[in-house]
Amino acid sequence: MRQLLAAVTAGLVALLPQPAFAWGERGHAVIDTAAIHAIPADGPVFLQKHVDYIAASASQPDGWRGNAEGFSKIVEDPNHGWFREQFTFLKTIPRSRYEFVLALYDQHLRIRASDPETAARTNVRWTGTLPYAAMEAYDRIVVCMRQVRRLAGEGRDPAFAERNCAFDVTRLGHYIGDAANPLHISVHSDGWRGENPDGFTTDRSVHGRFESRFVDLIALTPADVRARIGAPARQTGDMFDHVLRYVDASGDKVRQVYTLEKRSGFADANDRDVRELVHERIAAGASMLRDMLVRAWVESARPPAQITPAPLDFANPAFNPATGSAPAGPR
Template sequence: MQIYDYFEKNKNFVNISFILLHQYTAMRFLLIITGFLIPNYLNAWGFYAHKEINRLAIFALPSELMAFYKPHLAYLQNQAVLPDKRRYIVKEEACRHYIDIDIYESYTKDIPEGWEQAKEVFTEDTLLKHGIVPWQIYKMTFQLKNAFQEKDIEKILKVSAELGHYIADSNVPLHTTSNYNGQKTNQHGIHGLWESRIPELFSEKYDFFVGRALYINDLRAEIWNNVWKAHSAVDSVLFYEKQASLEIPEDQKYAFEERGAATVKVYSRRYSSYYDNLLNGMVERQMRNSILMVASVWYTCWKNAGMPDLKNEQNIPELPIRKDKEEIADVSSDCNH
């Protein structure tokens, strides 16, 4: 009777509890079943690759500059992914990560490298719609140079970390085309396959010794050269994925993996390896190019700033990594240059 009386007196509470438990169970089941329907890799290069590119760039610097950056390695790694996190909160952030070369070329074959000239040709709204990554990178080189001149340690590190992110993005072929996820060619998911799945599975066998950073005489021209180089690989990226799809049976193309609390459908190791081999080292080359480019831009900005002596700053305590919301509040919410 006591149990009956308890349920009778608290039946509303009990009913609500059962409803909530049922909803939780249903939601968890839904995540497990449909996890593979949601893109598994939503970030350029993936968080892992972005962190590795910034980390390895430090070791390509000349000794004097490496001595300054190396104590802040953890900060530069962690902040490397902040621009991707910001994309889901600041709507204007996305345009800084890509450029739809094919769309720009539909207007004119000549894309001005200068921001003001580009605005005259395309209008600013068009630029923000179809991506501004090379202009964003060039703008930030001035920010880094100024930070070096001012010996503003926190600004140097923050700009360096985020600059590394955008440079890495500009080396991804699928960040230079409007067909960024194969949606126009029935190749949905290719974005994450190329820039996240393959590096996560196989980067341990890649050769990341890229030599020493180089001084770049013309930063803007070099930034654009890298973008055009990445864009020239778009056809191969798409073609070889089509070939891999034809040659690997559908039931061997995907696998299931545990990701946190969910079971997700991912490209299988066999399929990813086959595609990587067809690309003949392209992912490795673009990662290497990203590492060397990041290091070379950092070095060039430091040299353009007059090579300030930072040796007295190399042993300062590691800067605290602030919460995302605090970082986001520091960033202008527009894409204006």
């Protein structure tokens, strides 16, 4: 394990191709490593001490999706996708995971008699919850970074709080990394579905061939994307909106993935266009993760916002009795 950590961080890792849910171990490790090394001096640089741990743990959330771990699988599976074609009936994406789930169920009830096939996939498993998982992980990072600041300000050792942050970064990094792959943002995640005038592959292996086999074939390293990451975006405005725009930008490239697959099935390491797409997507994931970590560090310097009435208070004007809470507000 120690050898693997050193290789990933140095950008010299040479892993064998293997089935994986997303980007494989190599792709996720590269995204996390590149993001953390790109944190500026005024950001949460303490994470760089934990980069080996974060990179080695980058694929851990996929392990929570095993069929044998039913409780974990039920909640975790949707966190890795966002099949936006499935909920075009929503004019606005709810700012609550539970309001989103209830909106899907309401639509399921509306169409189950007239369109039972579509209704069978109008549920959280076949739409995904990735933006919510990303924001939930982001919020946890803000909290743990706030604790790091407090302990350091009190002259106490923040080591344990820093490790808590490192673990939460593995979660955020995984979801942001998944979203960088266009095949996680479409119903066409595992082969083209429905009308197919362009003759795109319907082979379910397309997902793994793109994000794992090709990535391993070109021996992707953090050095390959470092120059593409650039300076931090210093994001302002609502973070949830940033995440939604990020996943949409990735989803817009689904047809590009399938068009490139028709050349050689992602088996040619010399295909410059596929290599370019992989580098661009991996860099996009690393940039977004780095920017979210920097933004979280900035937010952690401020005291928590005082929400009055509280989200669970029936008097809150946004309180939804169906979910027992007001949705998250803008930040």
